[in-house]
Structure formats: C-alpha cells, structure tokens
Amino acid sequence: MYKLNFNFLNRYGDMLIDGMKTTLLIVFGCLIIGFLLGTVLALCRQSHNKLIKGTATIFVDILRNTPFLVQLFFFYYGLPVLGIQTGPIPTAIIALGINTSAQNCEIIRSGLMAVKKEYYECAAALGYGKVQTLQLFVLPIAFRLAFKSLVNNFINLVLTSSVCFSITVVETMGAAKIIVGRTSRPFEIYLLILLCYCIFTYIISFLAKLVDKKIHIVL
Amino acid sequence: MYIQRTTNDNYESLIHDITGKVGKEMAMIEVKNVTKSFGTLTVLKNFNVEFNQEGVTVLLGPSGTGKSTLLRCINGLETVDEGDILVNGRSVKEKKNLRDIRLDCGMVFQRTVLFPHLNVMQNLTMSPVKLLKMDKAKAEEKAIYYLKKVGLESKAKALHNELSGGEQQRIAIARALMMNPKALLLDEITSALDPEMTSEVLKILENLAAEGVCMLCVTHEMQFAKHAASRIIFMDKGSMEADVTAEEFFSTVRKENERIAKFLNFIGE
Numbered sequence A: 001m002y003k004l005n006f007n008f009l010n011r012y013g014d015m016l017i018d019g020m021k022t023t024l025l026i027v028f029g030c031l032i033i034g035f036l037l038g039t040v041l042a043l044c045r046q047s048h049n050k051l052i053k054g055t056a057t058i059f060v061d062i063l064r065n066t067p068f069l070v071q072l073f074f075f076y077y078g079l080p081v082l083g084i085q086t087g088p089i090p091t092a093i094i095a096l097g098i099n100t101s102a103q104n105c106e107i108i109r110s111g112l113m114a115v116k117k118e119y120y121e122c123a124a125a126l127g128y129g130k131v132q133t134l135q136l137f138v139l140p141i142a143f144r145l146a147f148k149s150l151v152n153n154f155i156n157l158v159l160t161s162s163v164c165f166s167i168t169v170v171e172t173m174g175a176a177k178i179i180v181g182r183t184s185r186p187f188e189i190y191l192l193i194l195l196c197y198c199i200f201t202y203i204i205s206f207l208a209k210l211v212d213k214k215i216h217i218v219l
Numbered sequence B: 001m002y003i004q005r006t007t008n009d010n011y012e013s014l015i016h017d018i019t020g021k022v023g024k025e026m027a028m029i030e031v032k033n034v035t036k037s038f039g040t041l042t043v044l045k046n047f048n049v050e051f052n053q054e055g056v057t058v059l060l061g062p063s064g065t066g067k068s069t070l071l072r073c074i075n076g077l078e079t080v081d082e083g084d085i086l087v088n089g090r091s092v093k094e095k096k097n098l099r100d101i102r103l104d105c106g107m108v109f110q111r112t113v114l115f116p117h118l119n120v121m122q123n124l125t126m127s128p129v130k131l132l133k134m135d136k137a138k139a140e141e142k143a144i145y146y147l148k149k150v151g152l153e154s155k156a157k158a159l160h161n162e163l164s165g166g167e168q169q170r171i172a173i174a175r176a177l178m179m180n181p182k183a184l185l186l187d188e189i190t191s192a193l194d195p196e197m198t199s200e201v202l203k204i205l206e207n208l209a210a211e212g213v214c215m216l217c218v219t220h221e222m223q224f225a226k227h228a229a230s231r232i233i234f235m236d237k238g239s240m241e242a243d244v245t246a247e248e249f250f251s252t253v254r255k256e257n258e259r260i261a262k263f264l265n266f267i268g269e
Helices: A008-045 A050-064 A068-082 A088-114 A117-126 A130-167 A172-183 A186-215 B011-018 B067-074 B095-104 B120-131 B136-149 B165-178 B195-210 B222-228 B246-256 B258-266
Strands: B027-038 B041-052 B056-060 B082-087 B105-108 B183-187 B215-218 B231-236 B239-244
Touching (some): A008 A050, A008 A088, A008 A130, A008 A172, A008 A186, A068 A130, A088 A130, A130 A172, A130 A186, A130 B120, A172 A186, B041 B082, B041 B239, B056 B067, B056 B222, B067 B082, B067 B183, B067 B215, B082 B095, B095 B105, B120 B136, B120 B165, B136 B165, B165 B183, B165 B195, B195 B222, B231 B258, B239 B246, B246 B258
Parallel strands (some): B056 B231, B105 B183
Antiparallel strands (some): B027 B082
C-alpha cells in the first residue's frame, strides 16, 4: 500500500505558496483585461458601423477558434521576432486576458441582446443620451443578466491559467512541476494542487452566489 | 421664444411648470404638415395640429390611425418623413433639440418600463439627479411627494417585479412628473391593465387633470375622456376627423359625424 508523505511541504511549502500568489496575480490581471476588453468587443459587435463590427467579429472568431496554448506560444515565442518582447508573467496575463475577453464578449453580447428595446426607448424618452443610456441602464442590466455565465468563464480562466507554466511561469502548476522534479512525490503534490484548484473555484462559486442574490434581476 | 427649463431645486415651485401657468400665450407643440410612413403604410398624412400647455387633450380613433405615432413623433422617438414638429419652438428634426424636447414632454408608455436593476425610489430619482443635476436629497424628497400623490409611498424600496401592473404605471407617471415636464404624453397607458388597475391609474390621471396638469393622451377610456378631457381630437386613417371640446364631441359631433358615431357605438359608448 502506498504511504502518503507530505514532508516535502516543510521545504517547498513557500515555493508552492509563491506559485499560488502568481496564479492569483495572473487570474486577477486576466479578469480585468478580460472584462474590460470583453465589454468593448461586445459593444463593437453590436455596433451599426460595419467596419467596427466586422473587425471585432474577426478578432473574436480568431481567438475563439484557436487553441489557447498556441496563442500563448505565439505571444511568448512568436511576437519577439517582431521585437515585441515581454516577460513570462506579463505575457501570460496579456494572452490569457485577451483569450478570456473573446469568451466574455459573447457572454456580454448575449446580455446586451436580452435588454429589451423598451428600455432604450424609455431612457431616450426621459432625456438620456446614448452614452448615458448605455452606462446607467443597458450595461448594468446586461451584466446582471450575464453574471452567472461570466462567473463560469472566470472559473474556466482559473483552471486554464495552469497552462501558463509552459512558458516558464512559476505559478501553482509550475511550482508543482519543480517540486515533483526535486522530490519524486508526484501523487501527493498533484493531489494537493488538485485540491487547491478545487477549493479556490468553490470559494469563487460561493462568493458569486452571494453576489448573484444581491444583483439578480427579473425582466 | 423658448420656455426656459428651470434648474431650481425647489420642487414645490417647479410643480407649477406643468399646470399650464407658463407659456399659455404660445402653442407649446406645433405639428406642421407631418407625414409619417412605415414602409408602404402611411400612418400620418399631412397632419396639422397645435397643442397649448393647458388641460387634457385626448386623442381618439381606431387602432392604426397614427395616434401613438403622433406622440412618438412629438417625443422624437420616430422621425417625421415630411413636415415638422416644433416643441416650444424647437424642431424635432434637429438632433441637438431632442434632449430639451424630451425634458419638456414626459412620456409614459403602454407597456410600463421601470428599470429592473433600480428600486422605485432609484427609478424616480435617477433622472432628476443625472439630467437636471438636482441634489439627491431634494430628489428623494420630491419622489416621496409624488409617490404620495400616486398613493404608493410605501413602495419606495420595491423592485418592479414586486409591483402590480397598475402600480407600475402609477410609478411611471410619477417618474415622468419628477422631470417637471411641460406636458405629459400618455400612450394608451391603461390598455394592458385589468379594469381594477385601470381605474387606479385613471383616478390618478383625473386628479392630475383636476390640478391642471397638461396632458396629451391616447386612450380608449371614454369615461376618462368625458370627465377629464378639455379637448378631443378624433383621428382616422392618419388624418384629423374632429378637433373639438369633450362636451361637443359626445353631444353634437357624434350625432353629425357618421364615422365618429360608428366608432363610439363600436366601443360601446
């Protein structure tokens, strides 16, 4: 019978915690980029201007129809050829953030499309301009409608961030790989990492449920 | 000459804006030779009418005769194909005028639209705060005043889905009044309500009419038209068939005009 041994934590616990901190940094960086860029892309895709709409559609389609790992390698190994070079962590944040924005774009767009025409008319009749209507009514309603799907996408982002170890980022998975190499205890280490990801995503789901209760709307 | 919108925070004085005491000497809304079509269907044909800022004008007529379209054109929600509409001298054709026109003409729709992410108080106060730059505390004080007026002061914290259809319409009326409009445009606001809710809303409108609030209503509520209207415009196929006082409409005009008699008989009046 295999005997579990977690003694490696005494020596490598700090490395693992640093890896988790890096994961959090990447995830929250991507969250901000993904949300802001996703909103802009969603609005562009709803635009009546064919050039804006077309450009946003092509951008989103490319990102949604190519593997994230290839995108990550393109950003890290491909772009330096053109003189665009960033460190592993910024590259991970930018690549994953842009990838997330494409997914968020479609979610936010579905929220925007669910906002009834009557709300636009009512806001116009009250004297609001287009920007104010968007800012005060349309986007808040769309975000609330899309909230659950955005949270799902955020959880997906957390899980996908583990791929970033492949461009030498020492995040949770990267730290685990290093510790496995040094201790030869893959079962315990990967089991621990699985539990960490699981707990993290459960915490996100729990908090999201609390927020959803507060902001839930019925049209 | 324009009627200047005041930004005075004293809402008690602002309430007079809507009671026909300002600008009586000029037509507030001038509809000049307006034609409006949707595809091949012409809804308004070379339509002319003027509305002063006084009393209650009821627009009557069969469905599809352009009554709602006329209100939507006045508010700039629909563009006019030919002719022009001036509200306090401002043309609805000029985009830069639309904001002022919409502030002058508060509109309430057939299908109530309360913003679902805001409670009743927020629905009422957001527009005066954001658009008229009114102090939030003053706006809330004013909102309570109008909530009392529509008998819903206890619902200040409610969301739209916690209100009945009639209550939602009363809140929508209060929200329009919050902006101190010179006139209220009411587009069949009771047609989606059951008789009980309809009577709740009509009671509010009759009270407002008794206070002298200037209203332009599209309705099929004949009792309201009889009791509250000072002027009735009957429209048919995009043209004006009659423009008379309520008294004349229900006495002499219905006897003389076959089309109007037929309409009134059809709706059981």
